[in-house]
Amino acid sequence: MWAGSNGGRLFDPTGRPTLTEKPIIEMLEFFKEVSDCCLAPDWLSHGYLDTFAMLATGKVASILGWGRGTGYFEKYAADVVAAGDIGVMPGKPVGPSGNAFLTQLDCEPWMIFKDGKNPQGAIDFLKFFYQPDNYRKYIQNGTQIYFFPIRKSVQNDPKYLATPDLGTWKFWVDAQKNIIGNHDPKPLFVTEWDDLDLPFLQEVASxxxxxxxxxxxxxxxxxxxxxxxxxxxxxEKLITQLGYKKW
Structure with missing residues (x-):
């Protein structure tokens, strides 16, 4: 995400890592600058919920957060929510070598293994799952703001628009819709769509x-x-050991 927002990418077209290129170096220097000037000394030890708690209690002014935190804010910072004092930025910072921001999209990536025991059963399940009424119920009975529907028919469905949490947090859903529609977000570790053809992304990420x-x-x-x-x-060593080196 930050590499892409600074005009960089993690891998070149051959799959070779590009971590020593200028956009990555600048990104790391930015992280160091922000860490030194603006973050708590122990920020690296903060857990997932700690991040939301620090915003809810006013210890920090902003976080990199997700829509699944809305319930936490309602529980621990009800007065802040009621006052409308929590918002969502419409974009991300752009680095000195970048032209536009890149942000991450968790999306809903389903994979069916062709050598699995019942691939047709998996296909049939997904067809059932994504029927508008079934999919809407999944959204509404889950984390309502975080689970932004990927089906346009559901996005505009009056039954979906009546989702209770949209009364308070619709601005968060609107921000997601705007970024998906206008800013080409990408999955984790992907800065160019052809990165999806690289067979080692998960191994590098983990x-x-x-x-x-x-x-x-x-x-x-x-x-x-x-x-x-x-x-x-x-x-480079990891990719080579996995048998995927092509440069």
Whole structure:
């Protein structure tokens, strides 16, 4: 997300990592600057709920949060919610090497394995699941603001628009709709749509290499350039070990 917002990407067209390129270095330097000037000294130890709690209790002015936090705000910061003092930014920062922001879309990626025991059963389930009434009930009985419907017919359905949480949080849903419609959000670790053809994204994402690259910088263990070079080497090695090296 931050790499893309600074005009960069994580992999070149051959699948080789691009972690030592200027947009990534600038991104890491930005993280270090923000960590030093504006974040609590122990921010790396904050858990998921801690993030929402700090906004709800007024300890921070903004967070990188999600619509599934609305119930938490209603429970622990009812007066703030009632006053309309929680909002959603319409975009993300753009870095010095970027032209437009890139943001992440969790979306609803279903995968059917062709060698599974019953792939046709999976197909039939998804057809049933996405029938408008079934899908709407799933949205309304789940995390109503976080589960933005991907079906346009459901987005405009009066029954969906009567969802109780939309009375308070419709602005959050509208922000999601605007970004999906106008700003081309992408899944995690994807800065260009052809990144989806890379067979190793999940392995790289779960390896911890990117996390360590960032923490090496913000905790002052390494310069941005050195941390990026270390992560570049480790990621190239991982992709090679997986048998996917093509550069």
């Amino acid at each position: 390896s911890g290499i990117m996390v360590e690259m960032v923490t090496d910088v913000v905790e002052g263990r390494m310069s941005a350039a050195d941390a990026a070079a270390k992560a570049q080497k480790r990621t």
